[in-house]
Amino acid sequence: MTILVIAVHDNKSLNAVTLNTVAAAQKIGGDVHLLIAGHDVQGAVEAAAKVAGVTKVLVADAPQLESGLAENVEATVLGIAKGYSHILAAATACGKNVAPRIAAKLDVAQISDITAVNSPDTFERPIYAGNAIAVVQSSDPVKVITVRATGFDPVAADGGCASVEEIEAAADACLARFVSRETTKLDRPELASARIVVSGGRGLGSGENYAEVLVPLADRLGAAMGASRAAVDAGFVPNDYQVGQTGKIVAPQLYVAVGISGAIQHLAGMKDSKVIVAINKDPDAPIFSVADYGLVADLFSAVPELVDRLPYAA
Structure with a gap:
């Protein structure tokens, strides 16, 4: 059983939610591979290789992946999806954009916003604004899951020694075009x-x-x-x-x-x-x-x- 985690990053460094998602993957069990899809991602790759519990870092480096457009990330993941029992993404705006596309193309049901892992095929997720917890069991051959980061304590950012493998990036789908990004710059924690x-x-x-x-x-x-x-x-x-x-x-x-x-x-x-x-x-x-x-x-x-x-x- 091998699990693919789609990393959240800015091409230079990993977002902290990636560590929580890796923690969820470890609770499922098996080898954990971390996908870095972007452009000029050496900084993110170096950080990913050090993450505790990650056995392999897959690198898809191409200009069409630089801005993280969901259509291009989805196509890249689909190129390697058959080798994995589980595909995990953090329940961020990016993860919620990419994961449903992957699930639809694989013809499986996505499991959203999990907060606990009971077994490799059984998960907990909040419903009714968190007032009830649903226990969801999936028989799909590939389980596509988004992870609520706050449900899992992050793994250590250092201490790992993962191998690094380059994979082919999917061609530009030409379905969307990155125009601009405006971010709020804070002088305090995110x-x-x-x-x-x-x-x-x-x-x-x-x-x-x-x-x-x-x-x-x-x-x-x-x-x-x-x-x-x-x-x-x-x-x-x-x-x-x-x-x-x-x-x-x-x-x-x-x-x-x-x-x-x-x-x-x-x-x-x-x-x-x-x-x-x-x-x-x-x-x-x-x-x-x-x-x-x-x-x-x-x-x-x-x-x-x-x-x-x-x-x-x-």
Whole structure:
């Protein structure tokens, strides 16, 4: 049994979710191969070869793969798919774009967003916004799976010694054209992979209050910043800050929810955090049902006081 993991990378380095996906592959069992599909990918290949538990790194290096267009990545994977029992991708925007195409071409059912591996053919995945867990068993000859990264602890980024093999990249499908990419540059940790997250909700009242109240707290903790859907819809922050079922799924060591009531779609995105701290003036707010520590107080006085008492992150 051999498992193919489609790596998430920027051609120079691996995205942290790749390590979580490899962890899921290891729980299935068997050899784990890691595919790097891109252009001028030497940096990503070197990082991939060091990942613990990976036995082989497959490299498809071609100009048409540089931007990660799903049509070209899919065609490249299909060229080697018959050699694998499982094909895994992280449940990111890229993974959710590529995996269904692969499954459709292989005429198998895709299994989405798994959070646990019970056996090589049986997996767990959340349904109903995380309020229930479905156990899914597949008899397909090739199992195409997307992995919710927060469900698996990452493997070590160092310590491995995988062999490297070049494979042929599929020709340009000419079905899509890369035009441009706009990315948000942050001076703090990236939300999906941060160890500490500070999130704000509609209770902050405005974007100005969000910045004034939460930025000092995030700076003290060395935290990434997030928000509820209500705060994003109100225009307090950009939508890439959104945590929840329709935003980013996070599971940091510490999640601080400020002025967030705890709508079900937000809880689905953060309730797996190791420690949850909630600050809200409503004692009946649903967020307190998942919080490890709750403070019923006015956030405009409680958060500045908390900041004053905290040392700066090392």
